[in-house]
Amino acid sequence: MIINIQAIGIIHTDHTSKEHSPIQGVFHPDATGTVELFPEFAEGLLDIELFSHLYLFYHFDRADPGELIRYPFLDDTPHGIFATRHPCRPNGIGITVVRFLERNGNRFTVKGIDVLDGTPLLDIKPYIPRFDCHPEASEGWFAGKNNRQKPVGRE
């Protein structure tokens, strides 16, 4: 079952190489970026400024699906791809939670962004802590794993 989706805009950031782009936005809370919607979708941004945090959905356009069991960036034990946030997944859909700064027409600025410059935007949803914040969730294998340089060869 093939599903067609389309880019609705482009995410502009200072992260120009995979090697140096952040592993997660929370590790780079001050990294700013600009989200540009294609003009035909701009109307859908009405009231976006009511929210302090947004989910950005995007396409991992520079990552191909890879092995189903693999080494992630933050651990030296392999895990199933669905137990990781690695970009090389069967469907290359990424999400990141960013802080909304300011909108100007079809563009808005955000903070805490971890995606590569030029990444195709797929969707934006408001982050609602009542629905999306689960402080009791376990950390799984991420427990105690802190930010580090991406190991060479992990893509």
Add this chain to the structure above:
Amino acid sequence: MIINIQAIGIIHTDHTSKEHSPIQGVFHPDATGTVELFPEFAEGLLDIELFSHLYLFYHFDRADPGELIRYPFLDDTPHGIFATRHPCRPNGIGITVVRFLERNGNRFTVKGIDVLDGTPLLDIKPYIPRFDCHPEASEGWFAGKNNRQKPVGRE
């Protein structure tokens, strides 16, 4: 720019009609469901049981893209589609945070699920509170909006 994605499995729930399916999983914390991966993707579930909470990404297969400004389920004021979680969006990609219960091969059970029975599964990512929990986020127009029957005609 068209991007092809594919279903990697099917989500089975007790929610058989749009009218009676939950608006958000948090409003129905005890609703259980089964996530079935197609066998060729099952290997990617290795270590999924390390996590208490998962993001499920799915396709809103019974919702078409609609107007960019619309009435959501929980408010009687229209908002831009990107300031809502409504299923009728330019790219019909949904997410829900569920609690993991138990895995048996290529299937696992979850709690707190709000999707329609038979929904195509697109991705699974572990929910990591350090990355994904932002209790300081504003509620925007969702503030004070509680669960209710879906108003007629909101699709």
